[in-house]
Amino acid sequence: MKNKADIVIIGGGIIGCAVAFNLAKKGMKDIVVLEKEFLASGATGRCGAGVRQQWGTRQNCLLAKESMTILENISDYLEEKVDIELKQKGYLLLSFSEKETKQFAKNLEVQHSLNIPSMALTPHQAQEIVPILNTEKIHSAAFCPTDGHANPFLTTEAYAKAAKKRGVEICTFTQATAIKIENGKIKGVQTDKGFIETERVLNAAGGWAYEIGEMAGLKLPVFSERHEILVTEKVPPMLDPMVMSFSFNIYCQQTPNGSFVMGHGPKNEKPGHNVNSTWQFLEAMAQKVTYLLPAIKKVRVVRQWAGSYNISPDRQPIICESEQLPGYYMAVGFSGHGFMLGPSIGVYLSELITGETPSYDVTLDLGRFARNEIIAEPSVV
Amino acid sequence: MILEYDAAIIGGGPAGICAAIAAGKNGLKTLLIEERDFLGGQLIKQTHRFFGSEEEHAGTRGIHIADDLKAELVGLSNIDVMTSTTALGYYEDGILTALHDEKMVKIKPKSMVLATGAFERFLPFENNDLPGIFGAGAVQTLMNIYGIKPADKVLMIGSGNIGLIVSYQLIQAGVQVIGVVEAASKIGGYLVHASKLRRLGVPIMTRHTIKKAIGTDKVQGALLCQLDENWQEIEGSQKQVACDAICLAVGLTPLADILSQMGCETTFIGELGGIVPKRTADLETTKPGVFVAGDLAGIEEASAAMLEGELAGLNAVKFVTGDERVNERIHHLKGELHGLRAGPVGEKIRYGLAQLFEDSVITSEKIDSHEHDITQLAHTGIPAWENIDEKMPDEQRMIKPYAVIECFQEIPCNPCVFSCPFDAIYIPKEDINLSPVVNFDKCTGCLSCISGCPGLAIFVEQRNPEQGKGTVSIPFEMLNRPQKGDVVDLLARDGHKLGTGIVTRILYGQKQDKTAVITVETDIELVNKVRNIQLQGTDKKGVM
Numbered sequence: 001m002k003n004k005a006d007i008v009i010i011g012g013g014i015i016g017c018a019v020a021f022n023l024a025k026k027g028m029k030d031i032v033v034l035e036k037e038f039l040a041s042g043a044t045g046r047c048g049a050g051v052r053q054q055w056g057t058r059q060n061c062l063l064a065k066e067s068m069t070i071l072e073n074i075s076d077y078l079e080e081k082v083d084i085e086l087k088q089k090g091y092l093l094l095s096f097s098e099k100e101t102k103q104f105a106k107n108l109e110v111q112h113s114l115n116i117p118s119m120a121l122t123p124h125q126a127q128e129i130v131p132i133l134n135t136e137k138i139h140s141a142a143f144c145p146t147d148g149h150a151n152p153f154l155t156t157e158a159y160a161k162a163a164k165k166r167g168v169e170i171c172t173f174t175q176a177t178a179i180k181i182e183n184g185k186i187k188g189v190q191t192d193k194g195f196i197e198t199e200r201v202l203n204a205a206g207g208w209a210y211e212i213g214e215m216a217g218l219k220l221p222v223f224s225e226r227h228e229i230l231v232t233e234k235v236p237p238m239l240d241p242m243v244m245s246f247s248f249n250i251y252c253q254q255t256p257n258g259s260f261v262m263g264h265g266p267k268n269e270k271p272g273h274n275v276n277s278t279w280q281f282l283e284a285m286a287q288k289v290t291y292l293l294p295a296i297k298k299v300r301v302v303r304q305w306a307g308s309y310n311i312s313p314d315r316q317p318i319i320c321e322s323e324q325l326p327g328y329y330m331a332v333g334f335s336g337h338g339f340m341l342g343p344s345i346g347v348y349l350s351e352l353i354t355g356e357t358p359s360y361d362v363t364l365d366l367g368r369f370a371r372n373e374i375i376a377e378p379s380v381v
Numbered sequence: 382m383i384l385e386y387d388a389a390i391i392g393g394g395p396a397g398i399c400a401a402i403a404a405g406k407n408g409l410k411t412l413l414i415e416e417r418d419f420l421g422g423q424l425i426k427q428t429h430r431f432f433g434s435e436e437e438h439a440g441t442r443g444i445h446i447a448d449d450l451k452a453e454l455v456g457l458s459n460i461d462v463m464t465s466t467t468a469l470g471y472y473e474d475g476i477l478t479a480l481h482d483e484k485m486v487k488i489k490p491k492s493m494v495l496a497t498g499a500f501e502r503f504l505p506f507e508n509n510d511l512p513g514i515f516g517a518g519a520v521q522t523l524m525n526i527y528g529i530k531p532a533d534k535v536l537m538i539g540s541g542n543i544g545l546i547v548s549y550q551l552i553q554a555g556v557q558v559i560g561v562v563e564a565a566s567k568i569g570g571y572l573v574h575a576s577k578l579r580r581l582g583v584p585i586m587t588r589h590t591i592k593k594a595i596g597t598d599k600v601q602g603a604l605l606c607q608l609d610e611n612w613q614e615i616e617g618s619q620k621q622v623a624c625d626a627i628c629l630a631v632g633l634t635p636l637a638d639i640l641s642q643m644g645c646e647t648t649f650i651g652e653l654g655g656i657v658p659k660r661t662a663d664l665e666t667t668k669p670g671v672f673v674a675g676d677l678a679g680i681e682e683a684s685a686a687m688l689e690g691e692l693a694g695l696n697a698v699k700f701v702t703g704d705e706r707v708n709e710r711i712h713h714l715k716g717e718l719h720g721l722r723a724g725p726v727g728e729k730i731r732y733g734l735a736q737l738f739e740d741s742v743i744t745s746e747k748i749d750s751h752e753h754d755i756t757q758l759a760h761t762g763i764p765a766w767e768n769i770d771e772k773m774p775d776e777q778r779m780i781k782p783y784a785v786i787e788c789f790q791e792i793p794c795n796p797c798v799f800s801c802p803f804d805a806i807y808i809p810k811e812d813i814n815l816s817p818v819v820n821f822d823k824c825t826g827c828l829s830c831i832s833g834c835p836g837l838a839i840f841v842e843q844r845n846p847e848q849g850k851g852t853v854s855i856p857f858e859m860l861n862r863p864q865k866g867d868v869v870d871l872l873a874r875d876g877h878k879l880g881t882g883i884v885t886r887i888l889y890g891q892k893q894d895k896t897a898v899i900t901v902e903t904d905i906e907l908v909n910k911v912r913n914i915q916l917q918g919t920d921k922k923g924v925m
Contacts, residue, residue: 276473279487304470 018346046307207308234258394422396675403694440796507593513600532626544630573836575762582876652733724814782826800833
């Protein structure tokens with residue numbers, strides 16, 4: 001392991017690896033990524049593996065669309081032949097009320113202003129896309145055919161491999177234990193395998209973002225919350241798009257290998273790092289999904305797990321350099337959509353770090369809360 | 382609905398059943414969960430008589446032990462049994478879920494015994510995914526549970542007890558076993574099992590291994606090679622053999638998944654089979670009230686599994702009720718386990734346990750003073766003449782029938798002592814690991830002990846020097862059983878044909894329980910050499 005670096009990135013998930021790749025591509029030397037377990041072992045590898053562009057705010061739509069463009073061209077982009085199991089069969093968002101339908105209409109306007117090819121559908125049209133859908137209580141739907149699925153492990157590994165090829169040192173099973181600060185300046189990062197001298201640190205620690213903030217004396221306004229998820233056995237293809245509902249609180253997709261992946265947002269979950277599974281989730285999920293997609297009721301669950309949503313006050317990521325501590329960068333509080341935003345955030349953050357003009361006109365800094373410029377994203381699970 | 386129990390036991394093999402019986406007998410409302418549609422685990426495939434202490438089912442065939450245990454279980458009304466039920470997971474709120482009748486059931490147990498057993502290891506070699514390559518346990522399941530003949534010509538890899546026993550059972554099922562290959566320099570299993578195979582003509586090749594399986598769509602043969610003292614291939618030692626199945630008996634690994642899911646701490650101890658739970662001498666894991674027993678706690682024989690099952694069950698009783706009255710039995714069981722593991726064959730498990738406890742709860746002392754020098758036996762499966770001579774009476778005594786016990790390895794076993802109606806067999810120092818001795822003053826040559834020995838290692842001889850003739854009585858468990866008066870081939874300890882003899886007597890009654898005793902008359906000089914017979918023209922020995 002290097003004992004001196006231009007930047008130490010804490011976290012080997014999609015964000016850490018994407019930023020490392022982008023920085024290396026720009027020519028930065030001596031980049032070290034610290035990962036306390038294996039790559040994508042935290043939130044990235046535990047996520048629902050969906051990539052959607054149907055958001056309600058302009059900047060989320062923009063970042064998601066840019067991410068999808070990168071994922072669509074990932075081999076060219078990384079200059080490496082990679083397969084990330086990209087499947088663009090769309091996201092079908094379900095509305096269960098008139099109010100929700102109206103929100104969808106507003107969202108579509110925003111999406112269309114960025115040329116995202118989304119559309120409003122009647123329940124009948126939705127059923128044409130998902131023949132196994134129970135449309136009983138569905139009011140309407142929205143659909144974007146270019147949304148879809150990518151494998152978080154393969155995507156992270158692809159970024160990591162491309163980064164390593166460009167000189168990035170990725171240290172797995174290496175834990176950051178302290179950040180050394182002297183006179184208000186970062187001096188280095190202590191790990192369980194040794195000390196690395198550096199003036200710049202990126203907190204890309206996913207579920208552990210708050211703790212990595214504390215290491216530098218920062219109280220970041222984020223907390224972690226358990227979200228559960230399950231995967232079924234592989235069955236023949238029967239569901240093209242990701243089916244999702246905010247009000248019914250569910251997402252469910254069939255991955256390219258044939259297994260279904262599904263999850264929901266928890267109720268009354270205490271903040272913390274508990275990522276144990278619960279039987280209650282299995283029951284709740286089974287009830288919901290078999291109502292919505294009755295045809296999969298005989299499909300067996302093979303595994304369940306949980307991951308941390310690192311949640312910010314407005315459920316949008318916080319991407320910036322700390323005003324209190326120059327050289328301390330953060331990419332935290334992704335609130336459950338870090339994987340799908342990862343590729344564009346990788347670009348944006350690398351530009352922030354190198355001092356270039358950002359490619360995207362977005363407001364993601366920590367200061368937005370003090371300025372009361374919070375991002376009101378209406379479409380999250 | 383959440384089902385409440387005092388104890389939930391996962392796994393209906395010998396350990397799990399014994400745990401359930403112990404918990405049930407002591408008043409716990411007990412649930413036994415078994416994934417298969419029947420109870421008994423590996424016991425129901427074990428057609429051989431068990432070794433061990435007479436007190437703990439020894440001398441009884443595994444399949445009958447399973448029946449006995451099941452009968453005891455059924456008699457206890459506070460035990461519920463769910464077969465065809467898979468334990469799914471244990472959750473942070475103390476709920477155990479299981480798949481039962483295609484539904485997830487929720488169980489809230491106050492204590493648990495995990496007795497999930499083990500799974501067979503595989504071996505890496507070229508073409509090891511060809512159809513026709515089996516785990517030895519799988520072959521045993523095919524034959525002994527489903528009645529399916531797995532192949533015609535089998536090569537067995539591994540000479541542990543499973544490899545030796547399954548080879549023997551294959552031959553009983555009419556399958557030719559071309560040989561047993563063992564990478565170590567010594568035979569791994571009980572040497573009496575090895576001797577049984579050798580006198581059937583099966584070669585046991587120590588310091589040999591398989592390099593590749595030969596065949597395109599299925600196994601047609603194997604490429605073997607010899608190993609040197611550093612386990613490296615000896616150049617020019619490759620040898621091709623023909624077979625239509627390769628059976629792997631290369632060890633077991635504890636099935637510890639649910640332990641890890643539950644958050645019980647585990648550790649790697651090679652001698653115990655790999656990843657095993659950290660646990661106390663009372664079998665309690667790092668999660669209070671969660672106990673382990675059987676192969677999951679460390680790979681061992683079924684006798685130990687049954688003792689551990691009861692021990693875990695009693696500790697669950699103590700955990701739930703605080704009842705100290707079980708202490709006496711707990712103490713006794715620990716003593717029995719200690720005895721089982723005390724001999725040379727228990728060395729590996731003792732060493733493993735010593736690592737687990739990081740102290741000397743069970744000592745790891747090396748036992749190097751064997752009663753007999755069994756070097757030749759351990760390498761070949763055939764005892765040295767010096768060994769055999771020690772078991773013989775003096776010449777004058779030989780004119781009357783006498784038992785010869787060809788049991789030289791120190792293993793924990795004593796059913797022969799109880800099989801003798803004349804108290805002529807005893808084990809020195811009452812140490813169950815020592816080999817039995819015949820008191821020729823008391824021995825009448827009644828043949829009772831022949832069928833009682835789990836290792837089929839007892840023979841009765843008689844010599845008539847005046848006529849130059851003699852008789853030898855041997856245990857016989859093959860289908861081609863001769864009739865009285867038949868002329869049969871006489872086979873030596875290595876299966877080679879010595880000559881012919883006439884069957885003069887056959888015992889095949891209830892007492893023999895399917896281990897026939899066949900007496901043949903032959904020339905006096907062959908009496909001590911004949912250890913097997915076969916009907917003329919049924920030669921099926923190994924051909925390597």
